[in-house]
Amino acid sequence: DADVYLFDEPLSNLDAQLRHQAREDILTLHREKKRPSVYVTHDQSEAMALGDRIAVMRAGRIEQIGTGSELYERPRNLFVAYFIGTPSINLFDATLQAQNGAVYAVTPAFTVRLPDEVKDNLLRHTGRSVKLGIRPEDMHVPKQAPFPVSEDNTMKGVVNVIEPSSTGCSVYLSTTTGQDFVATFRVRVPATYLGKEIPLAINLRKVHLFDAETEQSLINT
Numbered sequence: 001d002a003d004v005y006l007f008d009e010p011l012s013n014l015d016a017q018l019r020h021q022a023r024e025d026i027l028t029l030h031r032e033k034k035r036p037s038v039y040v041t042h043d044q045s046e047a048m049a050l051g052d053r054i055a056v057m058r059a060g061r062i063e064q065i066g067t068g069s070e071l072y073e074r075p076r077n078l079f080v081a082y083f084i085g086t087p088s089i090n091l092f093d094a095t096l097q098a099q100n101g102a103v104y105a106v107t108p109a110f111t112v113r114l115p116d117e118v119k120d121n122l123l124r125h126t127g128r129s130v131k132l133g134i135r136p137e138d139m140h141v142p143k144q145a146p147f148p149v150s151e152d153n154t155m156k157g158v159v160n161v162i163e164p165s166s167t168g169c170s171v172y173l174s175t176t177t178g179q180d181f182v183a184t185f186r187v188r189v190p191a192t193y194l195g196k197e198i199p200l201a202i203n204l205r206k207v208h209l210f211d212a213e214t215e216q217s218l219i220n221t
Helices: 016-033 044-050 068-073 078-083 116-125
Strands: 005-008 037-040 054-058 061-066 090-099 102-106 111-113 129-134 154-165 168-174 180-185 197-202 208-211
Touching: 005 016, 016 044, 037 044, 054 068, 054 078, 061 068, 061 078, 078 129, 078 208, 090 116, 090 180, 102 116, 154 180
Parallel strands: 005 037
Antiparallel strands: 054 061, 090 102, 090 129, 102 111, 129 208, 154 168, 154 197, 168 180
């Protein structure tokens, strides 16, 4: 047997059903042979399903190595955050401002107060331009949000498209300043909401902040 198995885009020419079955076969082979395997793919779902540790690469350079959960929850830069996750993370241009002992992310359309547990790390970055990253599943219908809702953690968006799914729906919206973004809900949103402005509660303990110039995370270092 080989010391290391290399799989280089092995499923790229298969349809979705065959790809899923072949993925299971490769995983079974890996467990039977008990040999290290390197699996090269552009499909993040394959990487997340098969990889014990995943290396995200850009232009031949490794950007970050970790488990799927580590890459998703604690990306070290904007590229990794945007690459991992479907739909992709929402990114808003913002400025960090300190006021009354708190740090706020101020965007053209909304302002949110960032959690106190990251305040000390962010104070030295106040006044700087950042990218505020909010994953679609971290936006909630206010009445169903699993956290207290206030003006400090809400934004508004106009509903453009509602896309039903087996677990709820994806809602495509735009801010009052015209920036498009997406939210995913575990409930169905009625079609009567199309064209209407709705409030959204943001789970601020799961947001991401990246320096606008270096694209490095200001939270996950």
